[in-house]
Amino acid sequence: MTTSVQATPAIQIRDLHKSFGSNQVLKGIDFHVDHGEVVCVIGPSGSGKSTLLRCVNQLEEPDSGQVLVEGVDVCDPETDLDAVRSRIGMVFQQFNLFPHMNVLRNLTVAQQKVKGRSKAEAAEVARANLEKVGLAGRENVYPAHLSGGQQQRVAIARALSMDPDMMLFDEPTSALDPELVGDVLEVMKTLAGEGMTMMVVTHEMGFAREVGDKLVFMDGGVIVEEGDPREVLSNPQHERTQAFLSKVL
Amino acid sequence: MALKRSTRRTLSRAVLYAVLLGVLLLVGLSADWATIRANFFAPAGIGNPFTGDWGTWPDLITVGVKNSLIYTVIAFGAGLVLGVVLALMRLSPVAAYRWIATAYIEFFRGLPVLLVVLVMAFGIPIAFNGWTPPGGTVGAGVVGLILVAAAYMAETIRAGIQAVPKGQTEAARSLGMSAGRTTVTVVLPQAFRIVIPPLTNEFVLLIKDTALLFVIGFAADQRELTTIARDFMASSETAGTATSLIQASILYLLITLPLTRLVSWLERKQQKAR
Numbered sequence: 016m017t018t019s020v021q022a023t024p025a026i027q028i029r030d031l032h033k034s035f036g037s038n039q040v041l042k043g044i045d046f047h048v049d050h051g052e053v054v055c056v057i058g059p060s061g062s063g064k065s066t067l068l069r070c071v072n073q074l075e076e077p078d079s080g081q082v083l084v085e086g087v088d089v090c091d092p093e094t095d096l097d098a099v100r101s102r103i104g105m106v107f108q109q110f111n112l113f114p115h116m117n118v119l120r121n122l123t124v125a126q127q128k129v130k131g132r133s134k135a136e137a138a139e140v141a142r143a144n145l146e147k148v149g150l151a152g153r154e155n156v157y158p159a160h161l162s163g164g165q166q167q168r169v170a171i172a173r174a175l176s177m178d179p180d181m182m183l184f185d186e187p188t189s190a191l192d193p194e195l196v197g198d199v200l201e202v203m204k205t206l207a208g209e210g211m212t213m214m215v216v217t218h219e220m221g222f223a224r225e226v227g228d229k230l231v232f233m234d235g236g237v238i239v240e241e242g243d244p245r246e247v248l249s250n251p252q253h254e255r256t257q258a259f260l261s262k263v264l
Numbered sequence: 265m266a267l268k269r270s271t272r273r274t275l276s277r278a279v280l281y282a283v284l285l286g287v288l289l290l291v292g293l294s295a296d297w298a299t300i301r302a303n304f305f306a307p308a309g310i311g312n313p314f315t316g317d318w319g320t321w322p323d324l325i326t327v328g329v330k331n332s333l334i335y336t337v338i339a340f341g342a343g344l345v346l347g348v349v350l351a352l353m354r355l356s357p358v359a360a361y362r363w364i365a366t367a368y369i370e371f372f373r374g375l376p377v378l379l380v381v382l383v384m385a386f387g388i389p390i391a392f393n394g395w396t397p398p399g400g401t402v403g404a405g406v407v408g409l410i411l412v413a414a415a416y417m418a419e420t421i422r423a424g425i426q427a428v429p430k431g432q433t434e435a436a437r438s439l440g441m442s443a444g445r446t447t448v449t450v451v452l453p454q455a456f457r458i459v460i461p462p463l464t465n466e467f468v469l470l471i472k473d474t475a476l477l478f479v480i481g482f483a484a485d486q487r488e489l490t491t492i493a494r495d496f497m498a499s500s501e502t503a504g505t506a507t508s509l510i511q512a513s514i515l516y517l518l519i520t521l522p523l524t525r526l527v528s529w530l531e532r533k534q535q536k537a538r
Contacts, residue, residue, distance in 0.1 A: 074434050101440025111435035115453050124449060125439035170435075177439060 023086040025050050025181050025212045026071055031080035033066055040066045041077070042236035048181070048229075053213045055223035055244065058233035059259055064216045067233070068183050071214065072103045085180065101129050104174030104182040108189050110166040112158040118145070118169050119154035122176045130177065137176070144172040148202050164195030168202055181212035188219060220264060224248050232256045304510045309502035320500055320508060328489035329515055335402075335474045335488055339409040340467050346410065347417030352447070354422050365418065372415035377408070378476050384408035385480045402486050405477045413470055420462045424455035461530045468523050472516070489515060 024047040033041040040063045048054045056064045069075040070082055073089050073096055082089050089099055113121050122141035126132045132140070145151050148168035158166055167187055174182060184203065188196040200222050207213060207226045217223060223230050223244045230244035232253075240253045248264070251257045267275070311319025353365035372380065385405040389396050397403045428451050436446040456463075475490035482491055489512050496508035 072438055074438065097437075097440045097442050100438055103438070105435075105438035107431060107435065109429075109431050111429075111431040113432065113435070113450055113454075115457065125436075125441060128445055128449065129440040173439070 024048060024083075025052070025085060026214065027081070027083040027086075028067070028070070029081040029083075031067070031070060031077050031082065033063075033070065033075060033077045040236055041070070044080070044236075044238060046231065046238060046241075048212060048214050050212055051210045052228045053207045053211075053215065053226055054229045054231060055227040056214065056216045056231045056233060057218065057220070057223065057259075058239075062233040063236045064233045065185050068185050068214060068216050071183055072100050072105055074105075097129070101125070101177055102180045104171075104177060104179035106167070106170050106174055106182065106184045106187045108186040110158075110163070110170045110190070112166055112170055112173070114158050117155050117157050118150070118161075121158070121169060122173050125173075126176055140176050140178075141172070144175045145169070147175070147205070148172045149198065162195060163191045164198045167191065167199045171199075171202055171206075175206075181214070182206065184213065184215040184217065186216050186218065188217070218263065220248060220260075232259065234259065303505045304507060306502045306505045306507040309496070309500070309505070309507040309511060320496060320502060321511065323500075324489065324492060324496075324508070324511055324515060327485060327487055328492040328512065329519075331486060332471065332474045332488040332490075333519075335406050335409070335477065336467065336470045339406055339413050339470050339474070342410045343413030343417055343466075343470075344463070346414035347421050348452070350414060350418035351421035351425060354418065355425060369415045369418050372412050373419075375412070377412050377473055378479065380412050381405045381408035381476050382479060384411070401480050402477065402482060405480045409470065409473055409477075412473075413466065416469075417463065417466055420459050420466065421455060424459035425451060427458050428454045458534075461527045461534065464523060464527045464530070468520050468527075471519060471523075 026046075026048040028044055028046045031041050031044040032039075044063075044067055046067075056067065058064045066075055070077050071084065071089075073082075077090060080090075084099055084103065087094055087099060089096065113124070116124060119138060119141055122144065123132075123134070123137035126137035126140060127134060130137075142151070142154070145153065148171055150165060150168055150172070153161070153165070153169075158169065161169065171182075171187075187203070188199050191199065196219070200219060203213070203215070203222070204226050215222075215227075227244040229241060230247045231241040232239050232247065232251075232255075234255050240247060240251065240256045247256065248260065251260055307319070309320040311317040311321060350365045350368060353361040354369070356362055356365075384397075384407050385401050388404060389401070397407050399406065432450050432454065433446055436450040437443070441449065474488050477488055478491045478494065482488075487495065493508040493512035496502055497504070497506065500508065502508050
């Protein structure tokens with residue numbers, strides 16, 4: 016049993032289609048993320064990369080195709096979606112911390128209500144994760160009093176407090192002032208170094224090159240090119256990849 | 265005639281003040297102050313605190329104000345609970361719930377409050393062989409207030425719920441919270457914070473609407489402020505004058521004015537926090 020789980024990819028996507036009205040956003044995506052792998056997804060805005068990420072934990076429901084998370088079909092109505100989601104950490108562009116709760120409560124509320132941990136246990140896990148993102152001692156602060164970079168690190172700590180098997184990052188540094196990006200990327204690098212399975216939609220080519228195991232370039236709802244990040248970034252094969260990279264690098 | 269601009273401005277100000285003063289003088293001199301005092305501010309009712317004479321205030325306050333506030337709080341509390349349910353129904357993915365909630369809200373917002381109070385207090389007991397909700401006829405009248413208040417509050421709360429950013433729900437759901445848990449833990453607390461000012465306004469409206477219960481007819485110790493003030497016109501130390509009505513007005517304003525000031529303070533604070 017253990018071997019079969021290891022052989023199953025963390026995330027497996029097959030022939031995924033998604034439209035918003037008449038706008039076809041995903042036109043048949045095949046793609047997988049292995050355990051412990053860091054996969055970065057890049058591409059111009061409107062290419063469908065965020066939608067693809069949001070299909071993994073079903074914040075968007077695909078029109079057709081399959082999304083398997085550790086072998087479990089998350090599109091199947093029989094699947095306990097809440098249980099699957101509690102094992103997938105998600106980090107948003109806009110942080111989405113709960114503004115009416117202090118930092119500690121942000122980190123403990125789902126642990127207690129979803130995982131059924133005791134208050135003390137949840138607080139202990141929360142403190143450890145706050146320390147990990149470099150914000151120990153900020154337990155009683157409310158999100159509005161933190162900088163964007165600090166808020167995003169709290170958001171990462173909130174996701175980590177659920178002990179997720181994998182993490183999804185949806186443009187985690189796009190809403191940050193340039194001088195605050197580094198701290199967040201540093202935390203993500205640490206996570207990757209610890210072997211966390213990560214799927215990262217990003218515009219940070221430096222992060223993709225340095226940390227990524229695989230780079231996926233999307234355009235117009237399809238995967239145009241994928242491969243080793245250093246390879247793709249320095250020697251793109253497809254002309255759409257070349258055109259995109261020439262603009263952002 | 266060429267005047268400097270500043271001179272001209274000073275002159276026009278002076279004219280405006282002169283007109284105001286003239287009108288005040290005219291009213292002040294032509295009014296029959298003795299009659300006004302006797303009919304609207306009868307000493308027997310107003311009393312004189314320096315001599316320890318509290319007039320008719322104690323009865324107005326311990327019976328009228330007390331009951332008005334009790335009816336308001338009950339109507340507000342129950343209306344709030346029903347309003348939340350209706351708001352959630354309006355936002356339900358189940359179409360039938362949406363229709364029922366919309367129909368309810370449109371129905372009760374489209375009727376005069378007085379009519380609803382009358383139907384509840386007299387119509388329901390007739391229709392159900394004398395059955396009344398708890399509290400008898402007065403309780404039935406309060407139920408009328410509840411039904412109408414819930415309709416208005418439902419719309420306010422729905423707007424508050426919709427003002428909570430979608431990302432909040434997504435964050436909660438992606439942590440594994442169920443839809444219901446998300447609503448209770450993440451959405452409603454934020455929605456309520458947004459709608460505290462309009463809900464306080466609703467409370468003020470309800471205080472005034474309790475005066476409509478006047479049409480029901482009360483046992484002596486159940487009378488709300490307007491009813492007891494009306495009764496005092498017929499039989500009390502100030503009978504035959506409008507003094508008790510003026511006293512009731514003063515008491516209403518003592519409650520409503522601070523609350524409306526509170527609302528605008530809360531609104532300014534929210535504006536700043538944004």
